[in-house]
Amino acid sequence: MTQKTVTRDFEQYCQEIVEKFEIPGFSIGLAKDGQVFYENGFGYRDVENKLPLSPDTVFGIGSVTKSFTSIAIMQLQEAGKLNVNDPVVKYLPEFKTPNEAYTKQMTIHHFLTHSSGLPALPTLFKALSKSIAKDAMSEDDGQTKGDIGAVEQGAQEQQIESVDTFEELMADIAKQEFTLLGAPGTVFSYSNDGYALLGAIIERVSGMTYEQYIKEYILDPAGMKHSVFHLHELVDHDDTTSLYNAQMKDGEAIIFKSNNPWDAPSMRAAGFLKSTVNDMLKYAEIFSSNGKVRDAQILAPESVASITTPYMECDKDRYYGYGVMIIPDFYGCKLIEHGGSVKGVEAHLTMIPELGLSGVGLANLTGVPSMKLLFSAMADQLGKSVTDSHFSYEVVDVPELELKQYEGDYISGEGAKYTVVIEEGKLQLKVEGAGTIPDIKPIGNDTFMVPFRESELSLRFAKDENNKVTRLVFGFRQVPKVS
Template sequence: MGHEILKKEKEFEAYCNELVEKYQIPGYAIGLAKNGKLFYEGGFGFRDKENQLPLSSDTVFGIGSVTKSFTCVAILQLQEAGKLSVHDLVIKYLPEFKTNNDEFTKQMTIHHFMTHSAGFPPLPNLYGAMSKTLAKDPKFEDGNEEQKTPEIPYIASYEELMECIGKGEYTLLGAPGTEFSYSNDCYALLGAVVERVSGISYEKYMKDFILEPAGMKHSVFHLHDLDGHKDISNLYNTRKKDDETIVFESNNQWDAPSMRAAGFLKSTVNDMLKYTEIFRNGGKVGNAQILTPESVEAMTTPYIQCGYDEFYGYGVMITPDFYGYKLIEHGGSIKGVAAQMNIIPELGLTGFSIANLAGVPSKKLLNCAFADYLEKPLKSSHVNVTEKNLSVDQLKEYVGQFVSGEGGKVDFSINDDGKLCAKMEGMVDSVVRPIAEDWFLFEMREEEYAIRFRRDEEGKIIRCAFGFRQLAKTELGG
């Protein structure tokens, strides 16, 4: 594999164009590098559709939750400096932090927050943190709003966020370290730890210790900090009108000062390929040693299972067997953002992929590019599973409604063909295929998702893990 090329470049680009059209993606950009050198870049569609402005590898997009890995880099830098340990208790730095379970609160460590294993179910606080900017989203003549979100008072600061968590009505999933469920709240509070330990704001810390040393000139939390750089993508969103999906421009950037550490950085393909060097190159970007090799090792250790073949490290996910290689990756989704970062350190291969519309298959396309590089069929899947045969009686156990504190819900039912189906808002029913005990796979928007059902001590199904979050079964759900 000495000369770096995509083997089936034309076929890959045809597939990109096909999905860009199918999902009405205004703009999609991708870049691949080998040993830190860009060898493929692609731009499909536009950063500004109305004015037909093209994309480049320097177009600024939001990156959503890919921000979480930056937050972990900061924590590990502070650990290297001897200012904290990831095994310290959270209350050492945030003494006012409380949950509704004192015993568990006293056991929660920074490590638990970094691995989403503190035990929090999905909470609605992100919407409270964003509510000021959400209120500026457009309303439509047909009375529909752009976004249906839980009504929550504005959460302006880390202190207010801690107050909300302290007063919230929820049940922790289990003792810290035992249950994985994705938590924006925990990552927001890691930002608070960074501030208190370093003595400077989270945003300034990012700039001084990560973004500037890595030469990420176009990576910012606020567009007004871009110093005249005009290559910025518009944001797009979708809404349903009758049965049609309408994609529209919606340049109102969401922001949440108390949640920036969870998902509000903006960056470019070129800058993100510099950033991925940290994971490929033992913590080094150019001449800057951002992390020690030991810290990189700590970040990319699979601590807790988060999907069928995926594990969570610190702010990154690890697929131990991606066609025989260890893949380090993370996605990001927020308004106008579908981002994906991939690294196979062993091959020196890194990639970043981004669209200016949420909920579209950026990850699928980047994985296809990686599969092609590895000389695998373009649209193949690295997940090797055999479908199990379950009778209708066995499937009945899984029927019911499962809800998330973030507003999501999934209904499982059995269709006329005796198959288990999942129904979500705005989605067609999908057949879910049993692949292992209490594990199912289903396809949505070109990508495979695993669902895992969770049981109580008596063996009764009480939750399902889907989209990296644990949803609780409702009483209505039988």
Template structure:
């Protein structure tokens, strides 16, 4: 039996946090036994037009995408197409690090658990570079104050593996001994999913996870929503005049080589039909 809960204190706390951190809008949902038992939108999906956040407002879900990548890997293991303890180079012979013995020991499971030994790298910046180059708000984005050298955008998995191979670094430790959050590892899980399944990473996730689960609001590309309007406006921080303010950002950033690490878009629990065929 589901127990009734008073969410007043919770809602007051969320409201205070959104105001304190100048968050334009957010959506919160709580599920119990497979059913959404609470949902509330806070703030606006478009501040300028005072359009409220609802249960069906589309947001980027960032690194929650990684959980879908893990589900895909486990499905492929259940289908007998791979094993999580297989070495990564069995599927990605181009993958290389400056430690031949450790390279042979890095498994899919190490990628899934951020324990491959890969250190943090700036590859995500270069993977998003095409988006950042056309977004004037990118220069003020917190956390991306990385010196962008004359390195080409990383558009493909093959370019990502070459980027990693070109870096002069030592592994943080033997595979399985150190935890270090790795977008690169998850991006390359997407590569493995593609090569093993024979489908693009995005199409595999659509066909085997999102569609069976009825997650009809979930897409990788904003263009897939067509004329659906309940989509949040992107916002960026601007402190160029000495005072922090939140301004609309003109585009959604994308990184084709990193989609398995964090570029799915979804809602707190809506159900609307959108296109399901990814190139």
């Protein structure tokens, strides 16, 4: 049974997390059946000038943008202009990978569900390079971690070939040497490139730019008047957050203002929309009101059902639909969610459609537990503890000799580097730029649970037909073993 208020425990927990992670500003809102019943801002949108947060403060939403992209694809399917089972090359004939047979098998559905077989590629860094070059090298180590990937600073020190258009993106992928993870539809691995190319399909099918399509067919009908891809589009609205970043110095995180938003024109469909708590709570109605926001029918009910179908397992007890993740059993309810993370952004959208319950949390610093706070908000509404987890597992004993097979370096094309070592009989995961993650628990079948921003993610090791470890599966990505 849901309530239409929050408990003191929840507000206290939010305050504790904001202080623990030194979050400059965190804005949160909750709604029931389309009616906002709770909004709060912790901290500031501009710490230095003590500017307060409001429900209309504009933040980046990162990869929550992917759900907008999936809605656009489903709208075009409803209009008879494409089908999710169409081959990608039908619309993007110049799209090529090292495996021509697999490339021809890739469908729009595979891109929507991150099951095309594409590994994480360095194209994201190239797409961001012009933005990163504007960052102050003296105070920014350039590594922003989250679901948009870990991007290494270097654009000011080396000549990076930027990737600014969809055509340049496809040309860059075509000339790269990489191995696809498997036949399309068989392996889940989060792919910003796949979602970027969905933006290209939207442009070619609709005859409009991706950004203009999203504005005309989603943002405007839903009344999301403060949601934009470019801040200069906001007329007479200066309620926007400053961006903050963190740099490790002598083992301590130093938080500083770094008010240079990153942009990647060829990757906007993967994660570069900006929005507000109020606008995102309007948007959430699409999922709980059979595609409607107030009087506007944004999407057909059947399309909403397709988007929220759990197609591919992406983590323990968690699945990917079209641009959203699905937890089938969140204290007995089906929870729909997605996060977004890029420099100065840590966003999370969380919904329980069957209860008409939705929540959004927006922070102006990456690497903070927005997801946990939104999950706690939903748990609070269900009368559960705000600190507990919705799922359980049993820890098993794994002999040190067996753990040895996992040791080695694993490097993602997006720039993340993980090193697995065994110390004192326990598996340790070392993340370049972030140190060692302790307290990793084995739960069997080459799978472990890893503490992650006040929550947990699974860590799994994939093997080949000879039972040899070839990849690490963490953070929704398959990362190849290199040593």
